[in-house]
Amino acid sequence: MKNILTIIFRLTVACLLAGLVMGAAFIATNKAKKHNIHVNEQKVMLSLLGFSAKNPAPDAxxxxxxxxxxxxxxxxxxxxxxxxxxxxxxxxxxxxxxxxxxxxxxxxxxxxxxxxxxxxxxxxxxxxxxxxxxxxxxxxxVVTDNGKRMAYLLPGMFTGFKTFIGAMLALDQDFSIRGLEIMEHEEDPGLGAEIEQEYFKNQFKGKPLETVKKLEVKKMPLPEEYLKALEAGKSGLGAEEVARIQEQYQDDDIYALTGATISSSAVTNGVKAMVKKFAYRVAILDRVLAEQHIATPF
Amino acid sequence: MATDKTNLQLVVNGILNENPIFRLVLSMCPAVGISTTVMNGFMLGIAVLFVQVFSSCTISLFKNVIHPRIRIPTYTLTIATWVTVIDMVLAAYLPEAYGKMGIFVKLIVAFAIITMRLEMFACKESVNASFWDGIGMGLGFMFGMMALGFVRELLGLGTVLGYDVLGFKPLLFFVLPFAGFFCVGLMMAFFNYVEIVYKRAKRA
Incomplete structure (x- = not known):
């Protein structure tokens, strides 16, 4: 009996100590962490819209x-x-x-x-x-250029292989995908973690709403020229060539990652759901805003 | 029962005689799953090194107040605490490194090698010895992961550290998880062979 009591006591003390250490670390680091996440988010948003430090967004x-x-x-x-x-x-x-x-x-x-x-x-x-x-x-x-709608940015979360995947999606006015960025994830390195590679996330680029609505993954090797176009930064392919190849594969399904079908389809389904729901909701919102004469800046 | 090895011997012991991957055959899941490239191996190695050293020192510091019946829960608690703290500190002060290493750090909580080192070594030895043992084990793990990663990256993707050296992809098979088992087995055989040859040469 005495043994049980000591065990309970020691374990409680150990847990309290661990909690104290973690809590202290959390308080000490939380502000900086949030700041980092915010800065990163801003950077990702701008890069999804096609702006960067060298090519800053105009004031309009x-x-x-x-x-x-x-x-x-x-x-x-x-x-x-x-x-x-x-x-x-x-x-x-x-x-x-x-x-x-x-x-x-x-x-x-x-x-x-x-x-x-x-x-x-x-x-x-x-x-x-x-x-x-x-x-x-x-x-x-809602991103506007001179008061006219230019793009939508959707931060979102969906379930991955083990836990949630955080993503940022940029849509054009007609809901075709402008770009996808993976913000945070805990997929397995070397397998599911490949979702953050260009050759995977760039596959979503340029897909129109009609294609996204029935998007699936297909388990086939990526065609050589498509891979080159997706990794344009690495392969050094010209912009025109990239656009031509992208358009050719625009209505294709997503090519799954080798050894990570679950992660691939998780991202595909997540993006599909985000786009579908958003297109539906924004149509309703726009109709209501117009009916009620609510003046928004977008 | 204090160890009679010097600090250097403790480190070398972790890398060669008791290499976590090729000798102790512990933490096989990450070894097989993640050692697809040299860089992945290196990242996981660094993460394990830090958690191992911090946990070993903590356990060795508190070894006299840990009740023997609840050793393992206490070890797990210690490792989880350090993993969480390292994860938070990295995210706050080294966001660049965290972007690359974050997923590796979170994997560590359930690693057999760390618990085993706490049980076999840190709970009996001084803080100093535990520190060097932790360094040795971490480096040994990193060495094993990088050696595996080198072979798998070269044969599977034709690259080393991301640089194209072969110009073609010999066997995609080597990047897939099950090839990890073959690689570990073959490399274990290689290291055993080296040891046998070494002992024979010493005897003669």
């Missing part, structure tokens, strides 16, 4: 963040979008699942604070009234 290009929430409405659910308005304020537009407009509530929050999930959710909740359950779903960045 602006990014507008739209946050999607799930709102409990009595028995059912509805979608809420936190939108920036033309005059710089924010508005929360609720749309029920059938696609009809429910309400528009002004939200008082500064643009800087809107990027912080905690403060944003609090502001939305206080604008709506406290009794409605509210859950943050995802965000979309």
């Amino acid at each position: 290009v602006a990014m507008h963040e739209v946050y999607r929430y799930l709102v409990g409405e009595g028995e059912g659910l509805s979608m809420g979008y936190l939108l920036p308005l033309q005059d710089g304020s924010f508005s929360f537009v609720t749309i029920d699942l059938a696609g009809t407009f429910v309400a528009q509530t002004p939200v008082t929050i500064s643009p800087e604070k809107a990027t912080e999930e905690g403060e944003r959710t609090q502001a939305v909740a206080s604008a709506l009234g406290a009794d409605k359950p509210l859950r943050y779903a995802d965000q979309t960045i």
Whole structure:
């Protein structure tokens, strides 16, 4: 009996110590880590749009963040979008699942604070009234050039082989894929981790919505010329040649990675779901905005 | 029971006499799964080296207060703590390196070689000896992984460290996971043969 008590005591102390060390490390590093993630995200967004440090985005290009929430409405659910308005304020537009407009509530929050999930959710909740359950779903960045829509950026998460894969997807106005970047993942090195290689993620580039809707993986070796076009940076192929080959394979399925079919199809299905759902939702949102004469900067 | 080996002997012991991959045959899953290229082997080797050294020192420091009945849970807890801390510190202060090494660090928690070294060595020896043993084991693991990675990358992809040396891909087979077993077996046989020849030469 005494033995059991000592074991319980020692194990508890060991766990507490471990927790203390991890907690201290978390507090010490969390801020820097978040900052790094944010910087990286900005860089990836710009590179997906085709800009870089050498070729910076012109001032006419602006990014507008739209946050999607799930709102409990009595028995059912509805979608809420936190939108920036033309005059710089924010508005929360609720749309029920059938696609009809429910309400528009002004939200008082500064643009800087809107990027912080905690403060944003609090502001939305206080604008709506406290009794409605509210859950943050995802965000979309609408990129405009001189006030006209240029592209959409969708950060997203989907299940991979072991745990979640975080990705950033850039779509054109007509929902064809502009680019895909893998932000974080824990796939096996040498196998599933190849999803972050150019020859895999560039396969998504340029695929139109109709192709993406029925996208699958195929277990076949990558054709030689397609591989060269996908790794244009390495093989030194000209831009015209790359565009020609890309177009030729544009309606093809995704060629699975050798030894990592699960990771390949996880990314393919994840991208497919993200694009399909987004195209559906944005059509509804646009219709409601037009019907209600809500003036957004995009 | 303190070890009578010098620090240098401890390090060499980890690399040659008790090489984790070719002698102790521990941590075979990563050895077979990840040693597809030299770079992968090197990254995992570095990650294991750090976790091994930190864990060995911690266990050796606290060896007198660890209840013998709960040794293994305590070891696992220690390794998990260090893996988490290293992961967080890398992500915060070395984002570039973290981008490349992050996935390797997270794999380590369940590695047999680290638990085994804590059980066989660190829980009986001084902190100093455990430190050098950890270095030796880490380097031995890195050496094994890089040797395997070299053979597999050269034969499977025709490259070394990403540079094309052969100009063609001899056998894709070598990059696939099951080829890892063949490589480990063949290299183990090679190292055993070297040892036999060495002993014979010494005797004669």
